[in-house]
Amino acid sequence: MRPLFYAMLLSGCAVLPPDYQWHRTSMLPATSYEWTVVKRDDLYKVCGINPPAMPALGACAFNLQQPRRCYVYSHLTEEQAKREFSGDGESLWDHEMKHCAGWAHQDRSKP
C-alpha cells in the first residue's frame, strides 16, 4: 500500500443513496477545501469508482492530512450541490463538508 493511503480518506458519495450511516474517523478536519467540477464521465475516473458500484455518484472527497486540505470532485458546482440532496436530509455540499471534517459513512444497503 502506498504511504499516501494512510494520510488520506477517500469517500465516494451518491446522490440519493438508500441509507447512510455516518461515523467519525481518526482523520483530522481539513483546514481548507477545494471544490473542482469535472465532467460526469470523468468523475468516476477521478474518484476511482466503477459506475455499476455507484450509479448515482454525485461527488467524492479526498481528505488529505498533510497538508490538511480537502479536495472535492463533483459534476455539480458548489451552488448546485447546495440544492442537491444526498438522501440523508443534508445537501450534497454539506455532505462533502462533513467528509472534510473527518466523517465517513457506510452504505447500509450493501453487505
Ligand SMILES: [Zn+2]
Ligand atoms: Zn459521502
